[in-house]
Amino acid sequence: MEKSWSWEQKTLVSELVQGMEMAKQLKVQFSAKSSTETTETLLHGILASYETALMILRWSGSMGQTQTAAGVTAGVPGSPISVDGSFGSNEVDKVLKDHRDLNDVSKKRKIMPRWTDQVRVTSETGLEGPHDDGYSWRKYGQKDILGAKYPRSYYRCTFRLTQNCWATKQVQRSDDDPKVFEITYRGRHVCSHATNLVPAPSSPEKQEQKQNNDHQQDQRPLDILGNIGSSLRVVAEELENKEMSHPFSFPSTSFGCTRSANSNFSLSTHDNNTSFLGSFSPPFLSPATPESNFHSVSPFQNSNFTGALNGHRSESDLTEIISANTSATSSPILDMDFSLDPAEIGHFPFNSSAFFC
DNA sequence: CCAATTTGACCGAT
DNA sequence: ATCGGTCAAATTGG
Numbered sequence: 202m203e204k205s206w207s208w209e210q211k212t213l214v215s216e217l218v219q220g221m222e223m224a225k226q227l228k229v230q231f232s233a234k235s236s237t238e239t240t241e242t243l244l245h246g247i248l249a250s251y252e253t254a255l256m257i258l259r260w261s262g263s264m265g266q267t268q269t270a271a272g273v274t275a276g277v278p279g280s281p282i283s284v285d286g287s288f289g290s291n292e293v294d295k296v297l298k299d300h301r302d303l304n305d306v307s308k309k310r311k312i313m314p315r316w317t318d319q320v321r322v323t324s325e326t327g328l329e330g331p332h333d334d335g336y337s338w339r340k341y342g343q344k345d346i347l348g349a350k351y352p353r354s355y356y357r358c359t360f361r362l363t364q365n366c367w368a369t370k371q372v373q374r375s376d377d378d379p380k381v382f383e384i385t386y387r388g389r390h391v392c393s394h395a396t397n398l399v400p401a402p403s404s405p406e407k408q409e410q411k412q413n414n415d416h417q418q419d420q421r422p423l424d425i426l427g428n429i430g431s432s433l434r435v436v437a438e439e440l441e442n443k444e445m446s447h448p449f450s451f452p453s454t455s456f457g458c459t460r461s462a463n464s465n466f467s468l469s470t471h472d473n474n475t476s477f478l479g480s481f482s483p484p485f486l487s488p489a490t491p492e493s494n495f496h497s498v499s500p501f502q503n504s505n506f507t508g509a510l511n512g513h514r515s516e517s518d519l520t521e522i523i524s525a526n527t528s529a530t531s532s533p534i535l536d537m538d539f540s541l542d543p544a545e546i547g548h549f550p551f552n553s554s555a556f557f558c
Numbered sequence: 559c560c561a562a563t564t565t566g567a568c569c570g571a572t
Numbered sequence: 573a574t575c576g577g578t579c580a581a582a583t584t585g586g
Binding site (some may be wrong): 347369 | 574576577
């Protein structure tokens with residue numbers, strides 16, 4: 202109990218400090234007009250840091266009467282969380298409600314944080330550009346959508362089972378402009394895929410290339426999506442959330458990805474489920490997939506964080522909590538790179554970084 | 559042979 | 573009842 206508390210504190214401070222440091226660097230970068238890549242990287246890091254920090258706060262808060270809540274929230278008066286009262290009783294209610302639902306049945310993952318990016322394809326081939334979102338995705342479905350000209354495909358993280366990473370994305374080609382793809386991401390990656398600086402992931406391309414190759418029509422050039430990296434902007438995230446309506450979202454990356462080793466997620470929280478990899482037993486998934494033979498990619502280091510936070514359930518719990526709090530707004534169009542000043546961070550913290558994790 | 563994709567069925571939400 | 577999302581058996585590809 203106390204352990205986790207101090208861990209939170211520790212991580213929190215660490216995250217904030219880290220974010221601050223990167224912000225400073227970013228400032229310099231800006232004045233130096235350096236490469237956008239560096240800038241993006243920094244932005245990403247910053248966002249991730251704040252993200253994590255906020256999440257900790259939120260999580261703690263949502264635990265309500267549990268140990269940490271009071272301390273944390275009290276300790277950070279006027280923190281983003283309270284900026285617009287987003288963590289008021291509404292939020293809490295919502296969270297609790299969700300939580301209850303979850304306990305009731307296996308309401309699985311409900312409303313994960315969700316955000317949509319619109320990607321415009323510049324070249325028909327779209328095969329070049331080693332720009333990828335840095336993850337390997339595995340297609341698990343395709344569906345014709347009512348009113349949509351093109352089918353929508355569904356992808357999940359390749360490491361779902363191996364690293365318990367539940368991020369998914371869906372790709373939909375725009376009706377009018379076939380060169381525009383809308384990619385909706387759900388959930389954040391927890392897998393260890395730090396493609397942070399050098400986004401030249403090796404594998405993901407292959408799979409996508411294959412698709413694009415010369416299968417026809419209904420095979421959308423997925424690679425394009427990943428690869429372009431050219432014009433890509435966050436269009437909208439989290440759409441309708443009638444009940445909750447507070448401008449928060451954690452669309453991106455966070456833990457697994459950017460984490461520098463400084464925050465050593467080695468806590469003792471996963472009382473029971475210690476070995477994540479070995480013993481996680483998500484209530485929902487069926488162990489039937491052939492992915493059991495993965496390579497041993499340092500399982501911990503990332504996943505741990507999630508595992509740690511939820512102590513009692515599987516990682517979906519955490520996600521739920523996050524998303525619940527997270528909710529979203531109707532207008533958080535954030536132009537990924539620029540207009541990002543501390544003030545804004547306070548209000549619309551984390552929309553963009555979805556990608557490079 | 560293994561792993562990824564395809565595709566119809568299933569299931570939950572509206 | 574319908575639609576969107578996921579599952580999983582069959583298929584394809586390397």
